[in-house]
Amino acid sequence: xxxxxQQREHWSGNLGFVLAxxxxxxxxxxIWRFPYVTGEHGGGAFVLVFLVCVAVIGIPVMLCExxxxxxxxxxPVGAFHKLTPSSSTFAHLLGAGMIVAGLFLLVFRDxxxxxxxxGLGTAVFRYSWRMVGGMGVVAGFLILSFYSVVGGWTIGYVxxxxxxxxxxxxxxxxxxxxxxxxxxxxVNLVVSPVWSIVNHLVFMALCTGIVYAGxxxxxxxxxxxxxxxxxxxLLALIVRxxxxxxxxxxxxxxxxxxxxxxGTESVLIAMGLAFFSLSLGMxxxxxxGSYVERNQNLFTASLxxxxxxxLLALLAGLAIFPAxxxxxxxxxxxxxxxxxxxxxxxxxxxxxALWGLLFFVxxxxxxxxxxxxxxxxxxAYFVDERGWxxxxxxxxxxxxIAALGILSAVSVDADLTGWSYxxxxxxxxxxxxxxAPGSFFDLVENVSSNWLLPLGGMLIxxxxxxxxxxxxxxxxxxxxxxxxxxxxxxxxxAGLKDDPSHNSPVHVLTLASVWGIFxxxxxxxxxxxxxxxxxxxxFAG
Numbered sequence: 001x002x003x004x005x006q007q008r009e010h011w012s013g014n015l016g017f018v019l020a021x022x023x024x025x026x027x028x029x030x031i032w033r034f035p036y037v038t039g040e041h042g043g044g045a046f047v048l049v050f051l052v053c054v055a056v057i058g059i060p061v062m063l064c065e066x067x068x069x070x071x072x073x074x075x076p077v078g079a080f081h082k083l084t085p086s087s088s089t090f091a092h093l094l095g096a097g098m099i100v101a102g103l104f105l106l107v108f109r110d111x112x113x114x115x116x117x118x119g120l121g122t123a124v125f126r127y128s129w130r131m132v133g134g135m136g137v138v139a140g141f142l143i144l145s146f147y148s149v150v151g152g153w154t155i156g157y158v159x160x161x162x163x164x165x166x167x168x169x170x171x172x173x174x175x176x177x178x179x180x181x182x183x184x185x186x187v188n189l190v191v192s193p194v195w196s197i198v199n200h201l202v203f204m205a206l207c208t209g210i211v212y213a214g215x216x217x218x219x220x221x222x223x224x225x226x227x228x229x230x231x232x233x234l235l236a237l238i239v240r241x242x243x244x245x246x247x248x249x250x251x252x253x254x255x256x257x258x259x260x261x262x263g264t265e266s267v268l269i270a271m272g273l274a275f276f277s278l279s280l281g282m283x284x285x286x287x288x289g290s291y292v293e294r295n296q297n298l299f300t301a302s303l304x305x306x307x308x309x310x311l312l313a314l315l316a317g318l319a320i321f322p323a324x325x326x327x328x329x330x331x332x333x334x335x336x337x338x339x340x341x342x343x344x345x346x347x348x349x350x351x352x353a354l355w356g357l358l359f360f361v362x363x364x365x366x367x368x369x370x371x372x373x374x375x376x377x378x379x380a381y382f383v384d385e386r387g388w389x390x391x392x393x394x395x396x397x398x399x400x401i402a403a404l405g406i407l408s409a410v411s412v413d414a415d416l417t418g419w420s421y422x423x424x425x426x427x428x429x430x431x432x433x434x435x436a437p438g439s440f441f442d443l444v445e446n447v448s449s450n451w452l453l454p455l456g457g458m459l460i461x462x463x464x465x466x467x468x469x470x471x472x473x474x475x476x477x478x479x480x481x482x483x484x485x486x487x488x489x490x491x492x493x494a495g496l497k498d499d500p501s502h503n504s505p506v507h508v509l510t511l512a513s514v515w516g517i518f519x520x521x522x523x524x525x526x527x528x529x530x531x532x533x534x535x536x537x538x539f540a541g
Contacts, residue, residue: 008073009215010291016216017292018301019223020373021066022308024284026230027370028150029277030313031363032338035320037273039331042261043253047317049267053274054310057526060518061280061457063302063477064464069289070298071476075380076283079290080133083468088128090467095125112432129467132459136283139452140377141397143282145405146444147374148207151367152199152409153339154360156189160343161357169353176343179329183340193421196409201402207371208398211379212391215291219372226365227308233362234315240355241322250325254317268538271530276449278309281457284373287380299481299511312366319359323349338363375401411440454531458524465520474512485512 011017038046072079098121105114124131164172175185189195210218241247279285292298320342324331327348329341346356375398382393410421419426422440429436429443437443464473474485489509532538 008291010293011220011296012216013293014296014301016220016224017288017296018304018308019227020219021285021288021301021305022312023223023227023369024288024373025277025279025305025309025370026227026312026366027279028147028154028363028367029273029370030309031316031366032150034273034277034313035317035331036337037269038254038317039321039324039337041266041269042258043321043331044255045257045259045262046266046270047254047314048257049262049270050274050313051310053267053271053526054278054306056518057271057275057457057523058278058280058306058309059302060515060523061275061461061527062278062285062306063298063515064460064473064519065280065283065285066289066292066298066302067473067476068460068464068468069286070292070294071473073290075290075384076133076136076286076377077130077381078133078384079286080130080463083463084129085467088467091124091128091131095121095123097121098124110434112429112434115432129459129463132456132463133283133286135452135456135459136281136286137378137381139282139448139456140284140374141401141404142444142448142452144207144371144374144378145401146408146441146448147367148203148371148401148405149196149200149408149441151203151364151371152196152201153190154363154367155202156195156199157339157343157360158357158364160185160189161346161353161360164347164353165357169347172343172347172353172356176347179341179344182344185343186339190412193410196412197406200405200409203367203371204398204402204405206368207375208394208402210368210372211375211398212394214390219376222372223369226369230312230362230365230369231315233358233365234312234319237319237355237359237362238315238322240349241319241326244323244326244349246326246328247322250321250323250331251318253325253331254321265533268530268533271526272454272534275457275527275530276453277313278306279370279373281453281455281460282374283377283456286460287377288373290380294479297480298477299484408439408441408444450531450534454527454534458527458531461519461524461527465516465524470512470516470520474516477512485510487511489514 011020034050038050068079068083072082074082098117100121102114102117102119102121105117120131123134127134164176174181176182210222212218213221242251275281289298292301320337321331323345324337324341327345329345331337342359343356346352346359349355375394378397378401379390379393382388382397383390386393388396407422407425411419419436419439425440426436437446464470477484487510489511492511529538
């Protein structure tokens, strides 16, 4: 039983919503993943392609999710339940096809995939498009269970930098003097069950505390403090990084396009990164959109959220690459760029312990704001659909996610993979699927990030474009965004939006028509290509 709409909390205004939604989007993907992926794919050219992909995928799908949430005033499951038609031929065909595929796989004794296809096919056939909302809640649940482990690592590295600071740099010279020593220290920390579990639980407690306090009193209040703090920390690190001798090479690498370093694979990776960096496909923006008042401008709010997300990603690159080049290291370090290479970089510069401390505090803040939104997706489902109180939902969901996250925390061994503590689970997965991934952490990350998120985002765009309908979605966006559907794109680009000579009653190329084309065709296709590449079904040179 759901709570009445009139009892629903709302943001205090546009600023509160934009800061909270931007906090959801801006996370470790911006500060950790974006820089190292950019470093692996040639720098400036990849950044340019990333920006194009944000415009093609991010903005249209962002507007879809927020409008779904505000129109229904519900979490992802409730939103799709409210708008799903009584019968959908597409959903029935998809469900039937998955059931047939499951039966076919049973013949070949591929038990794991057969059960998944049969289960999902039955659910799709029965629940139709409501399954998309369920995928968002499940994705939020699973992502936070492993994301909080990485968030815990950032907390642990704040402690490491404090140790360096209070020992006068002696501890830093001992364990972070070079990349090899730093890498060894990182491995020793993350394979320690006590270290990983304690930091993971601390991170989950931080997220649960904010969600427990509510929308305005918790999430919005935290965003109003943490987002400006995030910007201040990044700017301080940029000023320090660009002032180092040799930093200009890092700036040139990051901002100067060299298209000889760019291949088809890089474009597909940029598509996926643009999608993931905005927290799309997991229901977070639907949930946050459900707390928006009807008189607020969804179009400008979406642009602001995307703009802040992109800005923070670019600032993170400006904070990291100048410092990396200044000490003569390579940017192509992969995921270890932040936890292995950067501590060595900071130790090698004057007052490095202080700057290292600020950087890892920055990571904690970025991870925290995203973790809050992930927990809110799950909490909102139980509040809206099950009638739970917010305190009960936040504490129960936070506790269960924390318990599941312990499995990810203990599944990392000296090779950063392994099942040392989860042998029985590994044998079960191997029996079902023929093999187990590197670790339980990898399994959860792969299922949620590589499958649930892109499929969820693609289906959200298709649902708005083809099932709910662009006309109905546009009517929702018009509340507070009066001119969105009528502004001619050419007039807008020319700066003549309100000029009487450009107010013809007949427009074809309006913002609304361009948006409708994107969500019906272009954005779903782009997400599909990125998804197929991520799971290894589409190879590019």
